[in-house]
Amino acid sequence: MEEPRQRARPGRTPAPAGRTSRPRQAEVARLAGVSQATVSLVLGARKQGATISEETRQKVLDAVRTLGYVPDPAASRLAAARNNLLGVFSFTSTFPTDVQHSYYPFLVGVEQEAAARGYDLVLFTGSSTGGAGAAGPHALNRVRLADGCLFLGRHAPADELRRLVADGFPVVHLGRRDELEGLAWVGADYISAGQEVVAHLAALGHRRIVLVREDDEAPASTDREHGFLKGLEEAGLPGGPAAVFRSADPERDLTAERLRGWLDDGVTAFVAEETDTGDAWRALHGTAHFVGIDAPRDASLALLGSPPPDLADGPSPTGFDVPRPQLGAAAVRMLAALVSGEKTREPLVACTFRPGSTAGPPPVRP
Amino acid sequence: MEEPRQRARPGRTPAPAGRTSRPRQAEVARLAGVSQATVSLVLGARKQGATISEETRQKVLDAVRTLGYVPDPAASRLAAARNNLLGVFSFTSTFPTDVQHSYYPFLVGVEQEAAARGYDLVLFTGSSTGGAGAAGPHALNRVRLADGCLFLGRHAPADELRRLVADGFPVVHLGRRDELEGLAWVGADYISAGQEVVAHLAALGHRRIVLVREDDEAPASTDREHGFLKGLEEAGLPGGPAAVFRSADPERDLTAERLRGWLDDGVTAFVAEETDTGDAWRALHGTAHFVGIDAPRDASLALLGSPPPDLADGPSPTGFDVPRPQLGAAAVRMLAALVSGEKTREPLVACTFRPGSTAGPPPVRP
DNA sequence: GCGTATTACTAATGCGCATTAACGAGTACT
């Protein structure tokens, strides 16, 4: 019988012997005098199955400590396990030059909650300015290295997100996102918060309230309006289109005449939504000041959110605050739940009512 | 001849057939009628070596499109023996509740540069309670999961850092750190910057200049003093201990009497170092104001750094700015160089002179 | 004394991809 000719052995070149590379489980095993499998068993917090003697366990752990062994995340994941890494993906850079527009407040909570649960964070930056990093059609794919990924901002391409979700990869979107079937998300409960603000005003005695908002279809915006209208309804106050003033440019359209007109019509309280720019509140605040309204004496003002930084020094507006760190933390909790296969939990985080100083009882009409 | 008994084949259970998993290169290969290796060659942007016919390339790309294949990053990185991950370690949390005390400005540059080079960032928090790797005495080992690691702040324990460096793990420290042999670092060139400020004052005509600094041995502090003294020397001005006022609590010790004494002695310009707290500048600024000095009319003031946030609204002090984003970027460049085995580069980043409005010609003495 | 548990560990295997030696086919040159 002719022995089949021994083929040469292709494959990768062995690592250069010169530099000491990071230790592997094999080295740990050698040092501990056990097999690589045993090392894996000791390190993996197996819930059942193999048992390891305390003696062996200690030998292994000692070797791990001595060598400073740390598992390779890529290998862990490839072997169908996890690597205790959570991704944070933002299409725009996570650290924009301007802190104001950053996700910083959310990340505070994200980092804390992740650390508390034993996860480290991987920052995946989408198309950054330089963008040499092949921001191809599959840029989102890198996140698969982690056990799951958190998405900030609504810029993540829907089809790629859908793909991740369809593949069963744990994904959580920070901010409501219903249009994407199956996408888990956490968001602030703007509806309840808006409702609460209206309830507060109604309790003070206001009977005619107007909402000033921008021309925007984002959930954060429409939810606030829903909450506002719901609040009116529950208080038995007049709602309908007349209660909402919507404009693409409030600072231009919210004129003094218009404001005076409302006042003459018996409107005693005004509510503005919080926007990226803060324009709605700025317009309301500015025009009211211009007209000579002294809040809350002549009329009450409220803001569905926090004031923009440039107005932060003024009197604290009545309204609510979005608990951004808590939102980040909630997102991490949900992501962790998905990673471990648990059911998803309540996606809404309550906002906190801020009494402020711009709302009071309506003026007594002569 | 007895055939060796056929061992059973242990290993992992095959994936549940139920769910259609994502396509692999093998499936693409089958559809395209080529081998898996060919698929890998087509997809990988090989710089040299194998050549692929245009026909085959198209067949493969078509199959990729048909199946919607996307590479598994875990597998890619495992096979390529690098994770494309850079660690960022800060002993305090990376996102402190107070933005002011954060490394945010550095991270802006770190993120940009890392993204431009195709790296993702892993955030390690030293103080984190759980922190996956139980913040024991070997908490730093956790960073070995990345290809290299950037250290922010000087809280990282020296012995552990030393260990990483000794093991050939690529490490870069943000901020000068000479005492640790072999540690790569990048830092701001405080010496040149301090020198430049003094040169500016000297050029304006000042002949007696005093530096106010805290009682601190941090390189950022001593470097500023060196630069200051070097500047004096180059301008042929009197240096020595008399030119430097050092105090652990400048706000208490920098009294009005002392300041008046200097003025009487012919000192016409004062320089403060920038500190974490901004106390040196605050003391100098405050006492000068108290004494009735109007800068730059009665005397010139300069600051070796940027003013603290609470004084940011006042007149812009003459001095220099530390280009924090650029420092972060430079640190990433150096780290990337270390990871790919290149030589390290220039560790110093130049500060930018800020003319400001607190320095001018010395007053004409009667 | 022999079957059956139980315990403690190891060998073997594959995850999906990158890498490379080897090979067949074609071309060009002695």
Next chain:
DNA sequence: AGTACTCGTTAATGCGCATTAGTAATACGC
């Protein structure tokens, strides 16, 4: 015809880890 190349492709291999069948050793039951 033999040699020397170039081109295009593939088989084989391993990256580092998790998983599981198997085994050896000891303990237990009757």
